[in-house]
Amino acid sequence: MTQLKTIIGAVLVLAVFIGSAAIFTVDEREKAILFRLGEIVRTDFEPGLHFKTPFVNNVRKFDARIQTLDAEPERFLTGEKKNLIVDSFVEWKISDVANYYTATGGDSLTANVRLSQIIKDGLRGEFAKRTIKEAISGERAEIMKVITAEANKEAKAFGIEIVDVRIKRIDFPPEISDSVFRRMRAERERVAKDLRSRGAEAAERIRAEADRQRTVILADAYRDSEVLRGEGDAKATEIYAKAYGKDVEFYSLYRSLNAYKATFNSRDDILVIEPDSEFFKYFK
Numbered sequence: 001m002t003q004l005k006t007i008i009g010a011v012l013v014l015a016v017f018i019g020s021a022a023i024f025t026v027d028e029r030e031k032a033i034l035f036r037l038g039e040i041v042r043t044d045f046e047p048g049l050h051f052k053t054p055f056v057n058n059v060r061k062f063d064a065r066i067q068t069l070d071a072e073p074e075r076f077l078t079g080e081k082k083n084l085i086v087d088s089f090v091e092w093k094i095s096d097v098a099n100y101y102t103a104t105g106g107d108s109l110t111a112n113v114r115l116s117q118i119i120k121d122g123l124r125g126e127f128a129k130r131t132i133k134e135a136i137s138g139e140r141a142e143i144m145k146v147i148t149a150e151a152n153k154e155a156k157a158f159g160i161e162i163v164d165v166r167i168k169r170i171d172f173p174p175e176i177s178d179s180v181f182r183r184m185r186a187e188r189e190r191v192a193k194d195l196r197s198r199g200a201e202a203a204e205r206i207r208a209e210a211d212r213q214r215t216v217i218l219a220d221a222y223r224d225s226e227v228l229r230g231e232g233d234a235k236a237t238e239i240y241a242k243a244y245g246k247d248v249e250f251y252s253l254y255r256s257l258n259a260y261k262a263t264f265n266s267r268d269d270i271l272v273i274e275p276d277s278e279f280f281k282y283f284k
């Protein structure tokens with residue numbers, strides 16, 4: 001009885017082992033290939049549970065998600081025979097898993113190497129058609145679009161679809177960057193000097209205009225003051241004439257007293273004059 005139980009247990013274990021070997025699952029993020037003695041039998045597996053013949057068939061699974069190839073920056077010549085350093089990356093995915101396995105052995109590193117060469121050749125050809133200005137600013141989007149389309153034609157043979165090719169940066173080599181920066185600095189200094197000279201010219205113009213206006217204002221003010229002073233003096237003279245005209249003799253006395261006061265304002269003053277002169281009229 002014990003021996004029978006052992007045999008039944010062994011059979012059950014063997015059945016479970018064979019059953020597990022006959023079942024496999026495919027994730028929605030994967031693509032699978034069914035092999036029979038090393039030969040590709042089937043590739044069109046939907047996500048879910050599937051069956052295979054144990055020991056005869058085996059299954060390999062590959063990542064079906066979008067993968068990124070971030071290549072090292074490379075130097076490319078433009079149509080002007082100038083070097084540019086281009087940093088780019090590629091997004092790709094498996095489109096035909098059978099071709100992918102046949103062309104690369106299912107190795108993503110091998111696939112990246114082949115894609116990298118395709119992209120480099122495409123970039124080299126596109127940059128060689130354009131000037132530096134066109135490559136850096138004007139036609140970058142066009143370059144990426146053309147390379148994506150052309151690379152897809154070649155990558156199709158590997159069972160790969162190029163989703164996108166992106167240029168991250170385009171730089172000058174260090175030896176060119178230094179000269180470019182020097183030219184940019186010289187240009188900025190020239191512009192700054194030009195702006196400073198224009199500012200100095202405007203300042204001198206404003207200063208001269210201010211001085212002119214100051215001179216005009218002072219001249220107008222002096223003219224107006226002289227006019228007002230003349231009018232005041234005339235008015236005062238008119239008032240004095242009317243006042244003194246009422247008593248001429250008193251006015252003559254008042255003027256003589258002021259003259260005496262102005263003449264004899266110090267003990268050291270000496271005046272040589274005839275005693276009977278008109279000056280001493282009111283001393284008599």
